[in-house]
Amino acid sequence: MTTAPTAGTERMTLLAALNASLRTALAEDPRTLLMGEDIGRLGGVFRVTDGLQKDFGDERVMDTPLAESGIVGTAIGLALNGFRPVVEIQFDGFVFPAYDQIVTQLAKMHARSRGRVRLPVVIRIPYGGAIGAVEHHSESPETLFAHVAGLRVMSPSNPSDAYWMLQEAVRSDDPVIFLEPKRRYYDTGEVDVAARPHPQGARVVRAGSDLTLAAYGPMVATCLDAAAAASEEGHDLEVVDLRSISPIDFDTLVRSVGRTGRLVIAHEAPVFFGAGAEIAARVTERCFYQLEAPVLRVGGFHSPYPPSRLEDAYLPGLDRVLDAVDRALAA
Known part of the structure; x- marks a missing residue:
């Protein structure tokens, strides 16, 4: 089965809403690819991508080596060749090996090319604390990305916004840092996958x-x-x-x-x-x-x-x- 979620309102967790949103993105556009460590057979450490490799194949939902700089660098290359990669970084504190690629390449190539090049890359990062994790697993690095011109930085707070904001991020031609509040993964709420939301903003x-x-x-x-x-x-x-x-x-x-x-x-x-x-x-x-x-x-x-x-x-x-x-x- 490779179809998007059926229409209608459903009560789901924020985590399930992200999974449904990624499923919709994969079903709607064959250029959309998912990449990350253990996101395929395992479904990611938080199981956000659970079942997606089984339904869409390992050429659309790819397990990568443990090398964040390589993951983001590969995503940039894929975007330059017409794909729309969605990258998962396992934990907030693991993104820093890729910070050079994000800041010096991903954020700047559109301006450097005078608008000729678009890099529609989404980098999903579970972030924040309150889950009793060890060092490097509870960081809040949003300001480090928001300070960099050329990046959009988004963070949903509830399942409905998680579903629709991730849709907007995947469809954006700009690179997006998509911060997922891991302490809220199991918060529940109503999600209507058929109703287009109000315009993005506060x-x-x-x-x-x-x-x-x-x-x-x-x-x-x-x-x-x-x-x-x-x-x-x-x-x-x-x-x-x-x-x-x-x-x-x-x-x-x-x-x-x-x-x-x-x-x-x-x-x-x-x-x-x-x-x-x-x-x-x-x-x-x-x-x-x-x-x-x-x-x-x-x-x-x-x-x-x-x-x-x-x-x-x-x-x-x-x-x-x-x-x-x-x-x-x-x-």
Whole structure:
């Protein structure tokens, strides 16, 4: 069987939504190829590609050597020859051997060729912590990619977005870093594989009037929990899921902050030079006269990711988000 998922709404995990999205991409376009370590017979370490090699063959779903630079370099060559490769990096901390290929070749070839060359490569990276993993398995490297012109950086927070955002990434002619929040792989939600989604960009996932909470990927659920907890204290918080880290939909965020007058940004990555710093600066520039308090950031500490027994103290959780909310509301 090599068909795309049938139409209709289905409740599935974020992981299953990614699998269904890849199945759709393979069925719709014979130029789409999947590449990565153990993604074929094993179905990947998280089983995101489970069953795809059996249904589409080992020339479409390819197990590769353990060599991230070679994987991405091969994908670039395939893209130059008309294919649309989707690469899986097993864990966030394993992407750095390929960083040279991504930054010096993948991100720059379109500009270097004055627009004549397109590199439609998607690099899927499970990222983030809270799974009790060992060193190099819980990194949040999004800022390292977002700083590089020529790359799109995306991160879904729920199964529906996982399905449709991966579809958009595969169809894009630009290279995309697709960050999958591994701690949310088994979160469930409704996915309609027939309905085309609203345009990509930030989305208000909870309306509110007192303060805006902005997040992406794994921290969106935490911010929704924070908004629910704050409502018990009489505070009405709005939650914005950014979805894209590069580019960022500042217009949606600015409209939200214009209504609420306050902004707290949350991400797992360290606060120091993190995505929140850029967001805070841009929003402050555009909302200076609407802001009633300084923009606050919540994130990881400026230190290497700790051993798993200490990650609960390192990662921003409900209490740290609510503390920032309290400080912003008290200002």
